[in-house]
Amino acid sequence: MASARLIRWLSAALVLLTVLALSTAGLHLASDATVGRARLGPYYPALLGLAGLIAFVLAVVIALQVLRLLRALRQRAPGARLSARLSALIAVLCLPPALLVFVFAMNFLFGAVDSRFAAPVAAALDDALEVGRLYLEERRDGAERAVAELAAQLGESDRGQWPAQVDQAIDRLGALQLAVFAGDGAVLASASADPDWLRPVQPSQQQRLRAGTLGVAGEVVGAGDEIVLQAQAVVDEPLPPAARALLQAVFPVPARYVPLAQRIEAASADYRQLEFLRGALKLSMALVLGLVLLLVLLAALLLALRASRRLAMPVARLAEATTRIARGEFGATVGAVAGDDELGDLVDAFNSMSHELALAQASVRGTQALIESQRAYLDAVLTRISSAVVGLDAGGRVRLLNPAGERLLGAEAGQLQGQDLEALAALRPDLAPFAQRIGERLRAHASGWREEVRLPEAPGAPILLLRGSALVEPDGGRGHLVVFDDATVLQRAQREAAWAEVARRLAHEIKNPLTPIQLAAERLRRRYLGRMAPDDAEVLERATGTIVSQVESLKALVNGFSDYARPQPPRRLRVALNALIGDVLDLHAQDPRLTLERRLAVAEILVEADPDRLRQVLNNLLRNAVEAMAAGTDGGMRLEVASAVEPHEGRAMAVVEIRDHGPGLPAGFDLAAVEPYRSDKPRGSGLGLVIVQRILEEHGGWLEADSPGDGGARFRIRLPVLA
Amino acid sequence: MPCSNASDGAGGGRVARAGTVLAAVVLAACAGGERGGIEQAGLQRGDGRAELVLAVRLAPALREGLERGVPLNFLVEVTAGGERRESHRELRYLPLTRQYRLREPGLDYSRSFASAAAALAALERWPLPAPAHEGTVSIRVRLDRTRLPAPLVLPAVFDRRWRLDSGTRTWPAPA
Numbered sequence: 001m002a003s004a005r006l007i008r009w010l011s012a013a014l015v016l017l018t019v020l021a022l023s024t025a026g027l028h029l030a031s032d033a034t035v036g037r038a039r040l041g042p043y044y045p046a047l048l049g050l051a052g053l054i055a056f057v058l059a060v061v062i063a064l065q066v067l068r069l070l071r072a073l074r075q076r077a078p079g080a081r082l083s084a085r086l087s088a089l090i091a092v093l094c095l096p097p098a099l100l101v102f103v104f105a106m107n108f109l110f111g112a113v114d115s116r117f118a119a120p121v122a123a124a125l126d127d128a129l130e131v132g133r134l135y136l137e138e139r140r141d142g143a144e145r146a147v148a149e150l151a152a153q154l155g156e157s158d159r160g161q162w163p164a165q166v167d168q169a170i171d172r173l174g175a176l177q178l179a180v181f182a183g184d185g186a187v188l189a190s191a192s193a194d195p196d197w198l199r200p201v202q203p204s205q206q207q208r209l210r211a212g213t214l215g216v217a218g219e220v221v222g223a224g225d226e227i228v229l230q231a232q233a234v235v236d237e238p239l240p241p242a243a244r245a246l247l248q249a250v251f252p253v254p255a256r257y258v259p260l261a262q263r264i265e266a267a268s269a270d271y272r273q274l275e276f277l278r279g280a281l282k283l284s285m286a287l288v289l290g291l292v293l294l295l296v297l298l299a300a301l302l303l304a305l306r307a308s309r310r311l312a313m314p315v316a317r318l319a320e321a322t323t324r325i326a327r328g329e330f331g332a333t334v335g336a337v338a339g340d341d342e343l344g345d346l347v348d349a350f351n352s353m354s355h356e357l358a359l360a361q362a363s364v365r366g367t368q369a370l371i372e373s374q375r376a377y378l379d380a381v382l383t384r385i386s387s388a389v390v391g392l393d394a395g396g397r398v399r400l401l402n403p404a405g406e407r408l409l410g411a412e413a414g415q416l417q418g419q420d421l422e423a424l425a426a427l428r429p430d431l432a433p434f435a436q437r438i439g440e441r442l443r444a445h446a447s448g449w450r451e452e453v454r455l456p457e458a459p460g461a462p463i464l465l466l467r468g469s470a471l472v473e474p475d476g477g478r479g480h481l482v483v484f485d486d487a488t489v490l491q492r493a494q495r496e497a498a499w500a501e502v503a504r505r506l507a508h509e510i511k512n513p514l515t516p517i518q519l520a521a522e523r524l525r526r527r528y529l530g531r532m533a534p535d536d537a538e539v540l541e542r543a544t545g546t547i548v549s550q551v552e553s554l555k556a557l558v559n560g561f562s563d564y565a566r567p568q569p570p571r572r573l574r575v576a577l578n579a580l581i582g583d584v585l586d587l588h589a590q591d592p593r594l595t596l597e598r599r600l601a602v603a604e605i606l607v608e609a610d611p612d613r614l615r616q617v618l619n620n621l622l623r624n625a626v627e628a629m630a631a632g633t634d635g636g637m638r639l640e641v642a643s644a645v646e647p648h649e650g651r652a653m654a655v656v657e658i659r660d661h662g663p664g665l666p667a668g669f670d671l672a673a674v675e676p677y678r679s680d681k682p683r684g685s686g687l688g689l690v691i692v693q694r695i696l697e698e699h700g701g702w703l704e705a706d707s708p709g710d711g712g713a714r715f716r717i718r719l720p721v722l723a
Numbered sequence: 724m725p726c727s728n729a730s731d732g733a734g735g736g737r738v739a740r741a742g743t744v745l746a747a748v749v750l751a752a753c754a755g756g757e758r759g760g761i762e763q764a765g766l767q768r769g770d771g772r773a774e775l776v777l778a779v780r781l782a783p784a785l786r787e788g789l790e791r792g793v794p795l796n797f798l799v800e801v802t803a804g805g806e807r808r809e810s811h812r813e814l815r816y817l818p819l820t821r822q823y824r825l826r827e828p829g830l831d832y833s834r835s836f837a838s839a840a841a842a843l844a845a846l847e848r849w850p851l852p853a854p855a856h857e858g859t860v861s862i863r864v865r866l867d868r869t870r871l872p873a874p875l876v877l878p879a880v881f882d883r884r885w886r887l888d889s890g891t892r893t894w895p896a897p898a
Contacts, residue, residue, distance in 0.1 A: 044877055132819055221835060265818055265819040272792045
């Protein structure tokens, strides 16, 4: 984070430094190229190429940034429009002032340049120069005359006298040097009045030609920092023109005049040069400053794009995060913004708000989960509870009906949902008293009540035990909850409890004397069997045998009573149901009268059960079937046993069907009405089916019984399959 | 030169002139009109001496510049036997004496001429130190634009009229 911030700072500083460097370099270049000495002249092409390259690179980068911005605009990316507006705004704010300043700066500079070229100055300089020229021309004319006179004098004497004449003349003429050259350039005579002019200066070819043509010629010659007058005249000799001697005199220009003339010449030359360069000066200024302006504007535009993107970025992130929050993604945060400004505060506040929202959402979800859990728990309770529950709103309309209620009322919850109790009465006329009583209680605004309702028209004339209680609805209304049970079932349970107590006491009272009776009978048999006559011994043998066997029967009966009275909680083991059925059937297959037909499921069925108790269930049902068939038929007995898995109310249930081909169930047989110690069999205890039902209920299952149309009885065991 | 002409109009709007000058940047790059150049360059060697013989033609703009005080510096680059030497000559107009002065600072050579033609004629016969190596000699003569007055250097980069360059000429070793 810190390094990223440092990199951003360095990047911005680099761009700013680049702009400053470009500006400074550009201004320096402008100064150098206009009023300076063009020291960078050799590098101008390279500098211009570099500037062009930088401008091109900047333009390409800006174009890429603009393209990216346009693409983001087309895709409606968050922050793109804001970034575009900021960029346009900054560009609009920057470009016109910069262009205006440039135009006015150029105007000012051009004006300043033009103001330097005033017409009177030019005329004055020209006049001064002309004065200087006239002075020099006058001096030159005087020099020509003096040289012409001396040449005429030399022409009247021999060449041998010339050195003396020249020596005499130099002081008289005030010349720096006098020299006489032959036609071939040889020095015939010379004299010098200045040590710097000891060596004769050869006239140029042009000077020779002019002197030869005109007879005498003179000119002003610059010699280093000095100005001298050189004048040549041909000596009139009786020789061919080419062979005639040439007299040359070098005259000084007064020392006071030279610097004045040089300054005038330099000023005039500079002024004329500047006048000539006025266009070039403006062009250089426009070129350099335009280039600097272009670079600075491009850099500024790039900075504007970057700045707008940086400014819009947090806003875009905020917009994106807001959209996510609007979609329900609470907790969406925005990355920290560099800089201690309002945007940073806004981002911090947003992140804090999002965090709080996430916490609130988590809390709401937790509460919802708790409510759902409680509702599921309540649903489970209502589903599992044996009592029927119906919930009514303030208008008496059904809001809730649990499965037990559906079973008792014989109607599905969906049918009654939102209907009032009159609809129930219309659906089930036999339940009219039930609906009527509840309606009466509701109208009386009873808060807690209890009542029994007999349904005389219903089959079996059940008695419903109702308990009502007022409820406050979630919307503030006053609802009602009615819990009702089939009182006949309750009564049966009460009877079963009473019978269990009877069985417990019976077992306790009977079991204790049985062992002494059995022991006494066996002792009688051992003591007196050998002493008695065969006939008496036979009677004793039969009698004691009967006593012992009956005691055994009584013990079995008492054990059955004990089992019924004090049931132990079943074990819970993984039991392979088909294998267990097979084991039990193998025992009964020993009976030669029995023909067993097995139709077990191909795949093994796993249930969670106590295997011993399941064996007891199967043995009880098989024994009942065999006994029923043995009593009703003389021939063979056919018993069919099948197993399968069937769905039941969304659960997989194992079904074991045992079907005999005996006389079938008695007319009006109802499993719900089966009670202990009531049996249709002469030797039955009346506990078999009761125990079977209890064991199955302990395992979450139940027993079904019916008589198929083609004869016999059919029992179905239903047990939950192990998931 | 056209650039100066463009800015000489008195009384015109300065803003308009600024735009005109900007446009001149482009126009100067492809400036037309009569162009000068170094049309010939030859080397004469013999008797241990060497002389560069040139045919220099100045464009009117350069002539005008010369007469208005712009010095023209010509640079000669001589490469012989891997050794490279430079010498330059300056041609300048002296308004006081109305003379043209040709000067070679390195050799203390300075001569004045009454006309530009005479000065150019002197420039076109450029004595060179005889190369010690008698093999291949490469010579390039050009107007040294970096020695022009400062305001002229930058426009001269774009103005072909100020581009006097013989290119590199190579002479084989004498037979």
